[in-house]
Amino acid sequence: NAGVTQTPKFQVLKTGQSMTLQCAQDMNHNSMYWYRQDPGMGLRLIYYSASEGTTDKGEVPNGYNVSRLNKREFSLRLESAAPSQTSVYFCASSETGQGSAEQFFGPGTRLTVL
Amino acid sequence: DAKTTQPPSMDCAEGRAANLPCNHSTISGNEYVYWYRQIHSQGPQYIIHGLKNNETNEMASLIITEDRKSSTLILPHATLRDTAVYYCIDLKAAGNKLTFGGGTRVLVKP
Numbered sequence: 001n002a003g004v005t006q007t008p009k010f011q012v013l014k015t016g017q018s019m020t021l022q023c024a025q026d027m028n029h030n031s032m033y034w035y036r037q038d039p040g041m042g043l044r045l046i047y048y049s050a051s052e053g054t055t056d057k058g059e060v061p062n063g064y065n066v067s068r069l070n071k072r073e074f075s076l077r078l079e080s081a082a083p084s085q086t087s088v089y090f091c092a093s094s095e096t097g098q099g100s101a102e103q104f105f106g107p108g109t110r111l112t113v114l
Numbered sequence: 115d116a117k118t119t120q121p122p123s124m125d126c127a128e129g130r131a132a133n134l135p136c137n138h139s140t141i142s143g144n145e146y147v148y149w150y151r152q153i154h155s156q157g158p159q160y161i162i163h164g165l166k167n168n169e170t171n172e173m174a175s176l177i178i179t180e181d182r183k184s185s186t187l188i189l190p191h192a193t194l195r196d197t198a199v200y201y202c203i204d205l206k207a208a209g210n211k212l213t214f215g216g217g218t219r220v221l222v223k224p
Contacts, residue, residue, distance in 0.1 A: 004157075033211075042201060042214030043158065058211065090157050101205075103150075103212060105157030 001026050004106035006091050012112045013081045021076040021109050023091030031094045032074035033058075033103065034066060036087040043090060049074055081113045118147075118202045123219040126196075132189040134218055136202030139183040146205040147178060148212065149187045151198040158201065158214075161187065192222045 007022045025032065030051045035043040035058075045058030049068040063085060065077045074093075078085060089109045094101040119137045126132040138147060148163040162169055162176045164185070169176045175188040189196055201217040 035214075042216055043212070044214070045211055048211060059213075088155065092157070102160040102163070103158075105159070107157055108155065 003027065004091055004093055004104050006089075006106040006109050008109060009107065010110045012114065013078075014114050015082060017081050018077070018079050019081065020078075021089055021091075021111075022073070023075065023106060024073045025091075025093040025104070026072065027093060027104065028071070029093040029095055029104075030071070031101070032068065033092040033094075034064075034074070034076045035090045035092065036060065036085075037090060037108075038087050046076065046089075081111075083113045085111065086113045087111060117213075118204055118215050120200075120202050120215065120218045122216060123221070125221050125223055126189075126192045128194060128222055128224050129191055132192045132196065132220060132222070134187040134189075134200050134202075134220065135184065136187070137184045138202070138204055141182055141204055143182075147176070147182075147185050148203045148205050149174070149176065150201045150203060150212075150214075151196075152201070152217070153195075153198040161200075163205070192220075194222050194224065196220065197222045 004025045033048040034046040037043045044060050047066040049055045052071045055066050067075045091106045092103040094103045146163050146165050149161040150158040152158045162174050164176045164178050178185045199217040199219050203212050
């Protein structure tokens with residue numbers, strides 16, 4: 001099993017450009033998450049999807065949109081990139097269950113917005 | 115919402131036990147305490163979690179105080195590969211949403 005995979009690994013954008021970050025998991029997990037991590041900081045939740053067909057905002061959703069394409073895939077879109085969105089983006093997945101679920105993280109996408 | 119506090123950094127000698135403290139004084143009764151670590155720039159890695167009882171797995175032990183206001187993660191025999199940032203996290207009951215704080219930067223020295 002590959003676990004959680006993310007593409008691309010690195011990306012450089014100019015201000016105003018758009019792009020989609022892809023995430024896929026092969027563990028048959030119901031829940032998926034997008035986080036961002038700024039230098040020297042902890043991760044912050046952008047959006048999450050508790051199950052296929054549902055998405056909800058996290059702590060820092062402004063400037064992003066998400067799509068839960070199917071059970072395996074959860075994409076994050078930046079419609080008009082800004083320098084403040086320069087960060088490392090992590091996708092994660094977990095079983096659904098109240099209060100007790102280990103999250104598995106992907107390797108991250110390092111995004112620079114010029 | 116519960117919030118955790120951890121020391122920003124600590125050093126540990128290779129082969130010795132590393133004891134990482136965490137305060138979560140406002141944790142509610144149905145919230146779990148989770149520990150993750152992040153090695154260099156990799157994605158976070160789950161270590162262990164607990165609700166009330168002490169827990170042990172192949173990676174670490176988790177000691178939770180009886181009043182649940184604090185906990186300690188114990189790495190029994192630290193190795194150089196254990197150098198990482200360790201996050202103590204409260205898990206909100208709904209949606210399994212993790213809230214990451216600043217963590218403790220652990221440096222294991224030879």
